[in-house]
Amino acid sequence: MDHTALQTALSVARSGSIAEAARQLKLDPSSVSRTLAAVEASLGLRLFQRTTRQLSVTEEGAAYLQRIEPLLEEFDRAREKALHLKTRPEGTLRLTASVAFGTLCLLPNLPAFRAQYPGIKLDLALTDANVDLVAEGLDLAIRLAPSPKGDWISRKLTETRYLVCAAPGWAARHPLASPEALADQDCLRLTLPEHSEAWRFRPRTGPEFAVPIQGSFTLSNPIALKEAARLGMGPALLADWLAKDALKSGQLTQLFPEYQVTATSFETAAYALFPSRRYLPAKTRAAIDFLSANL
Numbered sequence: 001m002d003h004t005a006l007q008t009a010l011s012v013a014r015s016g017s018i019a020e021a022a023r024q025l026k027l028d029p030s031s032v033s034r035t036l037a038a039v040e041a042s043l044g045l046r047l048f049q050r051t052t053r054q055l056s057v058t059e060e061g062a063a064y065l066q067r068i069e070p071l072l073e074e075f076d077r078a079r080e081k082a083l084h085l086k087t088r089p090e091g092t093l094r095l096t097a098s099v100a101f102g103t104l105c106l107l108p109n110l111p112a113f114r115a116q117y118p119g120i121k122l123d124l125a126l127t128d129a130n131v132d133l134v135a136e137g138l139d140l141a142i143r144l145a146p147s148p149k150g151d152w153i154s155r156k157l158t159e160t161r162y163l164v165c166a167a168p169g170w171a172a173r174h175p176l177a178s179p180e181a182l183a184d185q186d187c188l189r190l191t192l193p194e195h196s197e198a199w200r201f202r203p204r205t206g207p208e209f210a211v212p213i214q215g216s217f218t219l220s221n222p223i224a225l226k227e228a229a230r231l232g233m234g235p236a237l238l239a240d241w242l243a244k245d246a247l248k249s250g251q252l253t254q255l256f257p258e259y260q261v262t263a264t265s266f267e268t269a270a271y272a273l274f275p276s277r278r279y280l281p282a283k284t285r286a287a288i289d290f291l292s293a294n295l
Contacts, residue, residue: 089282090119097142100222102126146265152273158295167232187215188236195263202260
């Protein structure tokens with residue numbers, strides 16, 4: 001069965017119209033109709049019910065197209081990988097990440113990336129806004145989330161763990177016997193509802209539990225949140241990649257290391273998001289593979 005003909009059938013099913021599929025594929029509608037007829041004849045089954053005004057996918061057509069779609073995507077990926085090996089990635093790569101993760105995790109890796117791929121120009125947008133990749137013309141976004149939401153394709157780059165941290169001096173003045181004691185403390189909070197209302201704890205044995213959090217100081221930026229904790233202004237919930245240098249130098253100490261802790265999900269990770277797996281440019285695939293290996 002011809003690969004292009006099957007892709008045409010899928011395009012018609014997605015658009016719900018021969019005319020619309022023809023417009024998207026830049027083909028004549030009569031050519032698309034002939035292709036559908038040839039596919040149906042070859043298969044010996046009807047994929048679509050067609051009238052002069054309406055087109056709908058048949059039950060057997062839906063079952064068939066659903067099965068072949070991932071196979072065609074795999075076919076495309078194999079072709080793209082072969083082209084990637086043949087052609088050196090080049091062009092301008094537009095990517096976005098949060099200010100904190102981009103500054104502390106992404107930037108330190110970019111010199112090695114540029115050395116490995118000198119043909120790629122980088123356009124990095126650091127913002128905490130959840131920007132639309134297509135509307136902004138971006139190739140790649142790095143998102144921190146329990147699991148990506150939306151219509152984008154995602155690939156996990158690195159796990160993220162959260163820690164309750166405070167300056168050693170603060171910890172000495174406020175000895176806390178258990179996580180529940182945080183409910184009575186003036187905690188530093190990130191300006192996000194899911195981060196500022198309660199922190200969840202998971203002991204090595206026993207059930208998870210949530211501790212309500214209050215505090216007189218909220219901050220919109222994770223780097224500023226870490227600095228406030230380092231200055232002894234209170235305990236804060238920090239990502240491991242954000243706190244690691246201060247913990248190593250002794251400027252911060254981890255409270256309750258025997259617990260896992262989070263504000264949203266214990267499965268939070270950094271993900272690469274991109275608009276489509278099909279015909280993914282070599283520059284984007286190179287960036288995803290590089291970040292997956294180096295973060």
